[in-house]
Amino acid sequence: KAGVTQTPRYLIKTRGQQVTLSCSPISGHRSVSWYQQTPGQGLQFLFEYFSETQRNKGNFPGRFSGRQFSNSRSEMNVSTLELGDSALYLCASTGMAGGPNTQYFGPGTRLTVL
Amino acid sequence: GNSVTQMEGPVTLSEEAFLTINCTYTATGYPSLFWYVQYPGEGLQLLLKATKADDKGSNKGFEATYRKETTSFHLEKGSVQVSDSAVYFCALSDPENQGGKLIFGQGTELSVKP
16 A cells, blocks of 8 residues: 655745645545644644544644645645745644554655745 | 653664653543654654553564553663664644644654664
8 A cells, every 4th residue: 555645845935935735645544634843843733634624723824724635635735935934744644544543644845945 | 731741862872772762741531642753854654552551552673551640651672773763753642633633742863873
């Protein structure tokens, strides 16, 4: 079974631009969660989508948004980029095969904001 | 609120030494507990998990026991290898969020010298 895939792997943007990141979950998984990883703040939860609905949300500004499609693929969007948005963005999918509540992570998208 | 605290790193050990990385948590209800490992430039890999009190998770020589009385989930390995060098994250699955949200500790960097 293919793992979680994320595209692109690397992105360089400038302040004020917007960016869209994509995540394809493990086949059969219906939940996708997103996290931001930075050296200063560590791993922080952004949001979770389940069956095309946002089910949980972290404490990030409205510039961070997401959506999920009927095939469970998910995208997250960051508008009006700031220097502090530079981070590794990780997505994870959750399914029952590994036991409930078990999240499997993709390789991440490294975003650099200049 | 729910939280996870890990011992600070970096931890430097010689090959074949015994490893302990301490992890304690605060949570309402009965969370599931996880250890993830991150190698340089990669995403998070699930190392082991435990879903209820007194459960022992184990994988690749690593072990951790869910101790509700001490709210701990310490990671241990009897004999580390150079290839174990990585960052280790303890996490809990927020029981109020249907498993879609993980709360992470700050991570502990392990360096194993030959």
